[in-house]
Amino acid sequence: MGLLAQVLVNGMLLGGLYAVMALGLALVWGVLNIVNLAHGAFIMLGGYLSWYLYTYAGIDPFLGLPLTAVVMFAVGYGVQRGLLNLIVRAPMFNTLLVTFGIEVVLTYLAQLAFSADFRTINPSYVGDSIALGTVVLPVSRLLAFGIAILLTVSMWLFLLRTRLGRAIRATAQNLVAARLYGVEPRHLYAMTFGIGIALAGAAGGLYGTVSQINPYIGAALTAKSFAISIIGGLDNPLGVIVGGLFLGILESLTALYIGSTFSDVASFGVLVLVLIVRPNGLLGKAA
Amino acid sequence: MPSGEVLAKEIVLGASVQLTGPVANTGRYYRDAYQLAVDRINAAGGVRIGNDSYKLTLKLYDNQSDVNLSVRQYTQLVSQDKVDFLLGPFASNFALADSAVSEKYRVPMVQGGGASDQIFSRGFKFIFGTLAPASNYFGSTIEMLKGLDPAPKSVALLYADDAFDVSVAEGTRPKLKKAGLTLVMDERYSTNATDFSSLLSQIKSKNIDAVLVAGHETEILNFVRQAKSLAVAPKMYSFTVGVPSEDFRKALGTDADYAFGMTAWLPSADLKDRWFGDAAQFAAVYKAKFGYDPDYHAASGVADVEVLVQAAEMAGSTDPAKVRDALSKVKFDSLYGPVEFNESGQIDLPQTVIQVQGGRLVAIYGGNGKIAPPKYPMPAWDVR
Numbered sequence: 001m002g003l004l005a006q007v008l009v010n011g012m013l014l015g016g017l018y019a020v021m022a023l024g025l026a027l028v029w030g031v032l033n034i035v036n037l038a039h040g041a042f043i044m045l046g047g048y049l050s051w052y053l054y055t056y057a058g059i060d061p062f063l064g065l066p067l068t069a070v071v072m073f074a075v076g077y078g079v080q081r082g083l084l085n086l087i088v089r090a091p092m093f094n095t096l097l098v099t100f101g102i103e104v105v106l107t108y109l110a111q112l113a114f115s116a117d118f119r120t121i122n123p124s125y126v127g128d129s130i131a132l133g134t135v136v137l138p139v140s141r142l143l144a145f146g147i148a149i150l151l152t153v154s155m156w157l158f159l160l161r162t163r164l165g166r167a168i169r170a171t172a173q174n175l176v177a178a179r180l181y182g183v184e185p186r187h188l189y190a191m192t193f194g195i196g197i198a199l200a201g202a203a204g205g206l207y208g209t210v211s212q213i214n215p216y217i218g219a220a221l222t223a224k225s226f227a228i229s230i231i232g233g234l235d236n237p238l239g240v241i242v243g244g245l246f247l248g249i250l251e252s253l254t255a256l257y258i259g260s261t262f263s264d265v266a267s268f269g270v271l272v273l274v275l276i277v278r279p280n281g282l283l284g285k286a287a
Numbered sequence: 288m289p290s291g292e293v294l295a296k297e298i299v300l301g302a303s304v305q306l307t308g309p310v311a312n313t314g315r316y317y318r319d320a321y322q323l324a325v326d327r328i329n330a331a332g333g334v335r336i337g338n339d340s341y342k343l344t345l346k347l348y349d350n351q352s353d354v355n356l357s358v359r360q361y362t363q364l365v366s367q368d369k370v371d372f373l374l375g376p377f378a379s380n381f382a383l384a385d386s387a388v389s390e391k392y393r394v395p396m397v398q399g400g401g402a403s404d405q406i407f408s409r410g411f412k413f414i415f416g417t418l419a420p421a422s423n424y425f426g427s428t429i430e431m432l433k434g435l436d437p438a439p440k441s442v443a444l445l446y447a448d449d450a451f452d453v454s455v456a457e458g459t460r461p462k463l464k465k466a467g468l469t470l471v472m473d474e475r476y477s478t479n480a481t482d483f484s485s486l487l488s489q490i491k492s493k494n495i496d497a498v499l500v501a502g503h504e505t506e507i508l509n510f511v512r513q514a515k516s517l518a519v520a521p522k523m524y525s526f527t528v529g530v531p532s533e534d535f536r537k538a539l540g541t542d543a544d545y546a547f548g549m550t551a552w553l554p555s556a557d558l559k560d561r562w563f564g565d566a567a568q569f570a571a572v573y574k575a576k577f578g579y580d581p582d583y584h585a586a587s588g589v590a591d592v593e594v595l596v597q598a599a600e601m602a603g604s605t606d607p608a609k610v611r612d613a614l615s616k617v618k619f620d621s622l623y624g625p626v627e628f629n630e631s632g633q634i635d636l637p638q639t640v641i642q643v644q645g646g647r648l649v650a651i652y653g654g655n656g657k658i659a660p661p662k663y664p665m666p667a668w669d670v671r
Contacts, residue, residue, distance in 0.1 A: 212509060212538065261477045263482075
C-alpha cells in the first residue's frame with residue numbers, strides 16, 4: 001500500500017511539472033492558433049538561462065524564475081513580431097513549418113553555444129525530501145508543483161480579469177470585432193506569444209532542477225506538452241493542470257503495474273482515445 | 288609531374304560519428320581520438336608498407352545521432368569516397384547497422400564504440416571491435432559483490448531497451464545466479480526515459496541492496512538525482528556508463544560520490560604504446576589538445592586507428608582482404624591494452640570496477656582481484 005501511495009504522489013508531482021511545461025503551448029495554441037513546435041526548444045533555453053544565472057550569478061533557480069521569464073518574454077515577443085506575425089493568417093501548415101524551423105535552429109545554436117554536455121541546476125536543497133509517514137516528497141518537485149498551480153491559477157485570473165487578458169480572449173474569439181474596439185492585433189499577438197515563451201522559460205528552470213538539460217531535450221518536451229494540451233483541452237488553463245496530472249499519474253502507474261517501457265505507449269494511447277471520444281479535451285466543451 | 292618526385296601515398300580512413308544530436312556528447316570522443324591518432328602516426332612517419340611510407344587521412348561525417356543517416360554515410364564512404372578502411376561510429380545500435388555496409392562491400396571496419404554481442408554473432412568477416420563484450424560488463428562487479436561485507440542479498444537489474452543494454456542484461460542474469468545473488472527486480476525501461484521515480488520507489492519498497500543499471504549517461508544522471516530526491520539509498524549502485532566520464536562528475540558534484548562504474552581502460556603508465564609512449568602520456572596529450580580527460584571511449588578509438596595501421600603493415604599491403612586477414616591475426620600492445628581479436632572479431636578485456644570517492648575516480652576491483660577498498664555500504668543521503 002505504501003508503494004502505491006508513493007507512486008501516486010510521484011505521478012502527481014511529475015504531472016505538476018508537465019503542466020507548467022504545457023501551459024505556454026496551450027495558451028499560444030488556443031489564442032493564436034499556432035502549434036508551436038519550438039516550444040520544447042524554448043523550455044531548453046529557459047533551462048540554460050537558469051543554469052547560467054545559478055552558476056555564474058549565484059541566483060537561486062526558483063527565485064530566478066521571474067528573471068528567466070522576463071528574458072524569455074522578450075525573446076518570444078521578438079520572435080512573434082519579427083517572424084510569426086508574417087504568417088499568422090497563413091494556412092496551419094506554414095506555421096508548423098516555421099516553428100519546426102525555429103526548433104532546429106535553436107537546438108543547433110544551443111549545441112554550438114553550450115556544447116552537447118549536460119547541465120544540472122543543483123543547489124544543495126534540491127535533492128532534499130520531506131517524509132510523510134512512508135511517503136517521500138522531493139523538495140524540488142514539490143516546489144515545481146506549487147509553482148505550476150500558482151502559474152495556472154494566475155494565468156486563469158489574468159485571462160478572465162485583466163484588460164490585456166480580455167483583449168487576448170477577444171482577439172482569439174473575433175478579430176474583426178476586437179479591432180473595432182481598438183485592439184492592435186500585431187502587438188497583442190506578440191504579447192501572447194511572449195507570455196507563452198515566458199512560461200516555457202520558467203518551466204525550463206524547473207525542469208533543470210529535476211532533470212538534466214542538454215540541447216536535445218526540446219522535441220520530447222514539445223510532444224509531451226502537445227499531448228497534455230490535447231488531453232486537458234485548450235479553452236481553459238485549468239484543463240492543462242488536469243491534463244498534466246492525468247498524464248503524470250498514468251505514466252507512474254503504468255511503470256509500476258505494466259512496465260516502464262509502456263509509459264509512453266500508455267500516454268499516447270490515451271491521447272488518441274481522447275481525440276476520438278472528447279476532441280475538445282477532458283475539461284473542454286463536449287463535441 | 289617532374290620525374291623523380293615521390294608521390295605522397297595516402298591511406299584514407301572513413302567514419303561517421305555523432306558530432307551533433309543527442310549522442311554527440313560521447314561521439315566527440317571518437318572524432319577527437321581518430322584525429323589525434325592520425326596526426327600522431329603521420330608525425331611519426333606514417334604507415335610503412337614495404338618500402339613506402341603512407342600518410343593517413345581521415346574522412347569524417349556527422350551522422351547527427353541518426354542510425355539511418357549513418358548507414359547512408361558509410362555507403363557513401365565506400366562507394367563514392369572510396370576510402371581504404373572504415374572506423375566505427377559510437378554505440379551498438381549504430382555499429383550493428385553500419386557493419387552491414389562494411390560486410391557488403393568487403394571493407395574492414397574496426398570499431399571501438401559498439402560492445403553488444405549481437406554485432407559479432409552474425410558471422411560477419413569484416414567487423415572488428417575493441418570494446419569488451421557487453422555480456423561481461425558487469426562480470427567484475429559481480430565478482431566484487433560476492434566479497435563485500437555485509438554481502439548484498441537482493442539485486443535489481445534495470446536496463447534500457449537497446450542493443451547494447453539488452454546484451455548487458457542477458458549476460459548479467461546467469462552471472463548473478465552463479466554468484467548466488469537473488470535477482471528481485473528485473474526491469475526494462477525505454478531509452479531516453481527521464482522519470483525513474485516509479486522504479487526508484489519500487490527499489491526502496493523492496494529494500495534492494497545492490498542496483499545494477501545498464502543505460503545511457505543522461506538516464507544515469509536523472510537516476511542518481513531522483514534517487515537522492517526520493518531518499519532512495521541502496522547499499523550500492525553501479526552503472527555501465529557515465530561514471531568514468533568527467534562530465535558526469537561535473538554535472539552531479541558531490542552527489543556522484545559512491546557511484547560504482549566500470550571501465551576497460553585507465554590511463555596507466557603500464558600500458559606501453561608505439562606512438563604515444565604509454566597511456567598516461569596519451570592522456571596528457573589528449574587533455575592538452577581537447578581540454579577534457581579521455582575515457583575508455585577515446586582510448587578505444589585510438590586503438591582502432593592503431594590496429595588498422597598495425598594490420599596494414601603486417602599485411603604489407605592496403606588490399607582490404609589482406610588487411611582483414613592480418614586483423615584477425617594481429618596481436619600487439621597499445622595504450623588501450625593488449626589488442627587481439629577472437630574468432631568473431633571481438634576483443635576481450637576485463638572491466639575494472641571504479642567508484643567515485645570524494646569527487647575522484649578510484650579503481651576498486653580488476654581482472655586480478657582487489658585494488659582498493661570500496662566505500663560500502665552507501666550511507667543514506669541525509670547523512671552524507
